[in-house]
Amino acid sequence: MTLLALTFVVFGLMYLAPGDPAEKRLLSQGIAVTREMLTAERERLGLFRPFLTRFGEWLFAVLRGDLGVSFKDDLPVLPKLLAALQNTAILAGASLALSLLVAFPLSILCAYRKGRLSDHVIGLFSFLGNSLPSFLLSVLLMYFLCIRIDLFPVIATGDFSGLILPVLSLAIPMTGRFIRLFRAELLLQLSMEYVTGLRNRGLKERYIIRNILHNALGHLLVLIGLQIGSLFSGSVVIETIFRWPGIGKLVMDAITARDYPVIQGFVLLIGAIYLLINQLTDVVMKKLDPRIEVRYD
């Protein structure tokens, strides 16, 4: 239902917005455009037909699993999107994994050494990371790592070394946010009475940490799920900068070319993934901590 309304809004906006896909397509082929050619091209792309008919047709096609063909090169949209999605998944997955690997131990350290030097140092870094937008970070990393020290290639190639900079640009701000959020959650758990109880019983700290993590895991998962949205937005930006052939770059190119079917498919796909992830975090959270249903009632 939400997805339906969303695609309708985007469809309507594209209908109302300035810019003409037929003209863009013809211009990009490098030929002088005549009025007759334009009319014929618009006719072929179906731009003259009424709005609701077009939306209805698109919708029925989607229900059959067909997202239409691109205005730009007549290739079907769905395989195009899925191929790009794969690349984005590599980028986003690597960034998420990296920032979790860094943020998890550091936030435990911070929570345990609250107010001490290491807490302040890590806190400062996470604060800086949090205030640095990825697009800015990517340019700064490019400058210092590619030009000053000449460590990496500037434009992402398919191989591993091309992946490092985009992943770092996405992961550093996310790590900053994760450390702040995880630290707060762990501190909350540490202040609870069961921790004092366990300590008074003389249990080893290692065992207590296990208990704390077990209790905190559900909440940490929700926090991670909430970051997925900014991960998507971040990858749109980062992919454009590094020319990573992911879904973000695909949609930015589609926007400049007024390639409506691709934009439309993108909105549908991202919306579906986002909703799916939200549902999934809910389910997993309940599995991990059966008390949650009771608590939220």
Next chain:
Amino acid sequence: MTRKRIWIAFALILVGVALCAGLIAPHDPYETNAALIRLAPCRAYPFGTDQLGRCVFSRVLYGARTTLSAAFFLIAISFVIGCMIGMLCGYFGGIADGILMRIANLFLALPQMVIAIVIAGILGGGLSGALIALGATMWVHFAYQARSHTYMIKQQAYITAARLSGKSSLYICLYHILPNLLLPLATNALTQIGSTIIAISGMSFLGIGVEVPKPEWGAMISEARAYLQLAPWCVLFPALAIILTVITFNELGDLLMEKEA
């Protein structure tokens, strides 16, 4: 306390710079000079010059005006619209309320920045397109918050008292509910400044924000990125400006949140 004063002073300086950019700036931010291309920072041009010989320092100062005014304007508009709609829906409930929640869920169903990029891209460039796109998702947050606060306030005894003494719904909304809403919502609005600045300059960086000759930090970085090797100062100074501004407003927001809690 002192920490708080420092950040408030910083924020005031930033706003001051934005307001008086015309007085401080040593050069015209649009003036190109073919003889002074990519000049390293010197006395006459403290931040150097760019590809077209424009003074980077002046452009950074004017950029503060562009970015900050856009951010404040956007937040103010979203705040007023969200606050009003949220309050009325929360107070009256019914069909309008149901529709509002549908719309809100619609906008929250996608990551905010992704919608904004798509909408701004479709609307076709320009700062106004970017602001409409960001505002389309931003007001929803205020409306949500206003609605839930109104719900709580509505159940207080003094609202019942006002109603029994024959005050109209409009009067109750404006004089009893609105003043109680303003503080928590304004706190929320202030915490949004940092991320709004990031969003605006990020979209300008992608080329779907301000139009090119206009001085804006994100657009400046995007432009100067092409000759980063030759004139790093064209990127570093606007970058520094963004970082400083975002840190200042984020820190202020954090302080406010702590006070609230």
